[in-house]
Amino acid sequence: MAWLNGWGSSHTDSAAQSLTIPAGCSSYRLSFFLHIDTDETENVVYDRFTVSVDGQTLETLSNVDANTGYAEKSYDLSRFAGQTVTLQFLGTEDQSLQTSYVVDDVTLRVS
Structure with missing residues (x-):
């Protein structure tokens, strides 16, 4: 679990991880x-x-995307097949x- 931001002041948080995505x-x-x-x-993006x-x-x-519970997010990473990449979450x-x-x-x- 990672908790980013929540300071109520000008702030940037990030979490990153290297991933090896197999080919084939x-x-x-x-x-x-x-x-x-x-x-x-x-209803303004801050x-x-x-x-x-x-x-x-x-x-x-x-x-503006705030929610009362957890929402599942899912992405296709096929374009990165066969590569070692960095996944990053960045909050401002x-x-x-x-x-x-x-x-x-x-x-x-x-x-």
């Missing part, structure tokens, strides 16, 4: 569960959470009102 498989799925909690009240592999953004979420907060990004159960499934 028919399916490559990265998945994890994400909980976004925020004190922001406007804080961001980015998922990237080797610097290529898979998705960017924000405080502006100067006021906290937004927390909690990541759990990160899994790479290949078959």
Whole structure:
């Protein structure tokens, strides 16, 4: 589990992991569960959470995507087959009102 941000002030947090993705498989799925909690009240993007592999953004979420529980996120990583890559979660907060990004159960499934 990783908890990024939640400071309520201008702040950047990140978590990264190297992954070796084998070649020759028919399916490559990265998945994890994400909980976004925020004190922001406007429907305006102030804080961001980015998922990237080797610097290529898979998705960017924000405080407007806050949820009461965990949401499963899933991405096709077939374009990285046969490579060793870096998975990164990056959270950024502006100067006021906290937004927390909690990541759990990160899994790479290949078959």
